[in-house]
Amino acid sequence: MMLDHATSTRSARVLLCLVLLGGVVHAAYAAEEIEALLGRLLKVQIAPAAGYATRMLVPPGQLYDPLVMHPVADGVWLNDDGKEAEGEDGERKGSRLVAVHGDGRVEVLVDADRMLPISAGFDVAPAGFGDYAGQVFALSQPGTGDKAGQGNYVMQRIDPKHGYAVSVFCTLPESGGATAGIGVDARFGPPGSPFAGKLYASTTLNNTLYVITPDGQCKPFVTLDPARHGGPLYLRFAPDGQSLLVAVVRGGIFNARGSAILRVHADGSVDDKPLAEAPTMFGSFDFAPAGFGDFPEQLFVVEVGGYEIPVPMSEPLEADGILHKVGADGRLIEVARGFINPWNVRFVGDRLWVGDINGDFIYGKRELPDGFIVEVTRR
Numbered sequence: 001m002m003l004d005h006a007t008s009t010r011s012a013r014v015l016l017c018l019v020l021l022g023g024v025v026h027a028a029y030a031a032e033e034i035e036a037l038l039g040r041l042l043k044v045q046i047a048p049a050a051g052y053a054t055r056m057l058v059p060p061g062q063l064y065d066p067l068v069m070h071p072v073a074d075g076v077w078l079n080d081d082g083k084e085a086e087g088e089d090g091e092r093k094g095s096r097l098v099a100v101h102g103d104g105r106v107e108v109l110v111d112a113d114r115m116l117p118i119s120a121g122f123d124v125a126p127a128g129f130g131d132y133a134g135q136v137f138a139l140s141q142p143g144t145g146d147k148a149g150q151g152n153y154v155m156q157r158i159d160p161k162h163g164y165a166v167s168v169f170c171t172l173p174e175s176g177g178a179t180a181g182i183g184v185d186a187r188f189g190p191p192g193s194p195f196a197g198k199l200y201a202s203t204t205l206n207n208t209l210y211v212i213t214p215d216g217q218c219k220p221f222v223t224l225d226p227a228r229h230g231g232p233l234y235l236r237f238a239p240d241g242q243s244l245l246v247a248v249v250r251g252g253i254f255n256a257r258g259s260a261i262l263r264v265h266a267d268g269s270v271d272d273k274p275l276a277e278a279p280t281m282f283g284s285f286d287f288a289p290a291g292f293g294d295f296p297e298q299l300f301v302v303e304v305g306g307y308e309i310p311v312p313m314s315e316p317l318e319a320d321g322i323l324h325k326v327g328a329d330g331r332l333i334e335v336a337r338g339f340i341n342p343w344n345v346r347f348v349g350d351r352l353w354v355g356d357i358n359g360d361f362i363y364g365k366r367e368l369p370d371g372f373i374v375e376v377t378r379r
Helices: 005-020 027-041
Strands: 052-063 065-072 075-086 092-100 106-110 122-124 136-140 154-159 165-171 183-188 199-203 208-212 218-223 231-237 243-249 259-265 276-278 282-287 299-303 321-326 332-339 342-348 351-356 371-378
Touching: 052 065, 052 092, 052 106, 052 332, 065 122, 065 342, 065 351, 065 371, 075 122, 075 342, 092 136, 136 183, 199 231, 208 231, 231 282, 243 282, 259 282, 259 299, 276 299, 276 321, 299 332, 299 342, 321 342, 321 351, 332 351, 332 371
Parallel strands: 122 183, 183 231, 282 342
Antiparallel strands: 052 371, 065 075, 075 092, 092 106, 122 136, 136 154, 154 165, 183 199, 199 208, 208 218, 231 243, 243 259, 259 276, 282 299, 299 321, 321 332, 342 351, 351 371
């Protein structure tokens, strides 16, 4: 299913008319008010630093909450969270798996009526993960709505070779008496590394990293000290495969008091000295290809800024999100600003894509396809 900007923008207008204006207003007045409202809510202005260029790859109007990207060919597969739908069983479902092509075209692979909300990360199984090579494993809520986000998350399995069939692989257990809620990311260990053949996932509510194996086991791997480390968010393996890097938030997602990127080793030990720190909250991060940064394997990270919950229904959110590169000394160097809630960053070849959820739906309660993707390149 291919989406075009005009169709999705019309859908947004209808939605806003029904939700925000109640659907019972004079038609001419409604059209004028909605146009003005959409102009405020969907306006984005990204300002790149010297040496960089930005362009709007996927403008607001097509995506709800673009959360995690997995490079495929010249584009990515993306979990687009936030679209509620009724499944064939009558249950409310949500989240789509979409493909975003290199030219910005959006293609729906699995629509929202077939899956539980993938409000967290996903990855594609490598050859070393049993018989599941090529299948998508997605850390997901057990149901729709913000209350479900507080429950034990599940790992959904999506099989592209069989019509993108969806099933639940396992449910993450509690750890230390705390629920495996508010899952954020999931990554397979690199081949030939101490993490190979296993899938790792993060849940912030109980500060735990989990390890998932092909035999269906889901077990705690390491639980971070919330006072010393913070709760785990996004994951990325170091280029040499010898450690797992984890973005952590102190104080929780909804009350962030700072963020850091920490190094976790295969034995579960955690380096206390961070690779980088921020006063607000980090989203995801990625390593640049040769020539994009100032030194090989330069780290780029997005700082989300303030996370406004609940989201104001008729006003834009604060554009305080920043894309940084991390200097050799851990210092944050600004690359672009003007983002709103930039949770994801991923290199696609020599281009850097930043996914911004804008007004979040599940926790923010603003159901609007206002998410977008910005492409960043070197001048």
